[in-house]
Amino acid sequence: MQISGGMSSTIEDGGGDDDDYGGEEGLDDFPIVGSAQEILDDKPSASSSSFDFPAEEEVSFSGKSENYCVCFIDMVNSTVVTSGLASAKLVRYYSIFLNATAAIAKNFGAKVIKNAGDCLIYYFPATSDPASNAAFSDVLECCTAMIDANKVINARLNTEGLPPLGYRISADYGKVEVARSATSNSDDLFGSTMNLCAKINSKAPKNGVVVGADLYRVIQSIPAVAELYNFEQVCSYLVGPEQQQYPVFSVARRQKRNIVNPFKVMPARS
Template sequence: MSVHSNGEEDPIDGKIAGDFPMVSSDTLFEEVIFHSSGNYCICFADIVGSTTTISNISNGKDRAKYYSIFLNCVSSVARQFGGKIIKNAGDGLFWCFSETQDYTRFQGFKKVIDCCMTLTEAHGIINNLMLREGLPCVDYRVSADYGRLEVALTKTSVGNDFFGPTMNLCAKINSRAPLNGLVVGGDLYEIMRKYSPLHSAYHFEEMKEEEGVGHKTLGLSKTYPVFLVKRKTKDIAKDHHHHHLSDFIEKTFSLGITAKADPNSNSQSFDHEFTQKSSEEEEHEQEENIQVLESHRDNRLKNVIMIIDDGPDALLSLKMFLEDKPYGVEVFSNATEALQKFALLGPSHYNLVISDIRMPDMNGLELYNRLKAINRNVRVIFVTALDIAQELISILPGLKEKDVIRKPISRSEFIEIVEKSTIQSEQ
């Protein structure tokens, strides 16, 4: 059991035996016995629209796999920052930070925001796992707040259970977060606003009340401030710590490695077996993935372009157009294989994707949407003989007329488009 500077034991890290005050025989009939409490920072991650998504997954094992991937990813990121999983609620997960019981230890609060922001930035990596398992992509929201946490023993639990208004409020303000974004409650912000290093790395914007999402929706008698948190752009490019964490997540999950929840926690352990493979098969698959990653390591120093076309002549022509140019060019005649490689190598490996539209296994429109689910910023260009530029623009978000190229195309014109596109993708 950990002990804080004030000499008090941390109830979150306590064991069942010997940690409870003596309870009289008159109270033994109670279902729930509250034995300790404290102020902590509590975080909550919750899947958006899971009911609709799950209804479209007919196989029971796939449904379990869908939840398991998400919960394992959340658990792994939380524990990397010292978070402790305390409760799963439906398709969401609560965790807290023992270090924040002392509100003067600001470094603990920075870990909270770093953790939550890293989780939002892991969206593409989590969806890599989903796609590799043939599952739909997932969107989620993350929220955090500070306040009282009640620790209790229940007759049906095997360890401590956790309750309190802070958990309820943290779950309620979660709905205010944008998709794959982070919000924090006013009580947490009041502590963090005094810590200048947080404000040099993150931007906190108080959210205005909108119809249907104000304090009445949160069940409060008066307005409760909620703040949207964003990482400042300059820190995304320069913060070494951020890159280190991103590398950790990508390395862990692109190899298909899953993380169990804290075994000392009351939370369920989400170590569901994804596929019925022997240990030899899993080891061989991981070795192949490592070889693929290592074989493309040099390409990280230059622009890497993916080209997909089911026509071998067209595929060869486009590749030859770029033969003497400073690009790494990878060609695929099968869209599904291209998508799997895109997911395996991570969302930042390819600077540009050039694709045909009419393909047998997966058409260009579906490929576009699935690529964007992994990396919303990836640049995609269509090369097609069809005169459907306006139709594509109307149905594919973010697509512009210059992103649709009509066949046939000359070498000089193609190179010019690629050069402009790769420059824009770097900005």
């Protein structure tokens, strides 16, 4: 395995209110995959003097915690790129992106949680077993396959008269809390692992992948997987009450491989 370069910047994590999961505001109304369309109706105004809580909570936490690999794939400059698109073209643009990347994720054993506008969020259930080398290999294979598929996705967009797109992918590993919405049968994940994975996404190059330090350490413990990739530290966050350094690494596959075509029927991985 080759590690090159040094830390380019240190970013303080102030623990503010910027833990939203990716995407531009106003683009989360496309019910394409997962549990995207989860809108609370009858929201009371801030001036309401009383409020009757519903008998059933909208989001119910199971009390179950797991260690999972989680991933975010976020489009680059989508607001600018799509600003001139008519409504039907806009829907088709996001539909191609979200469904193509979701197909690749599922092909590598991932489970899509939701889309948040121009961001797809997914995780790998098999990584709950820390001894499953194949599961952790699938994480990096999936992320790099999505990068390779960018040309295929843009070719499809071009045939439909739509502009090309770029995206960034971030991945990390750690403890998450499992919850479920009253309006969805899909699990949702919460916790610092999700928040940090969202934060580091912007540090990936366009059409590139970054991983957090916790996932990096797991991959380094599997030499047969680590040797397939080049890693370079791109920045470091200060996290936690003790403001500890948390490095972030870019990832690139050393050798080319066949590009996954998300527009062909792909059998689910067993």
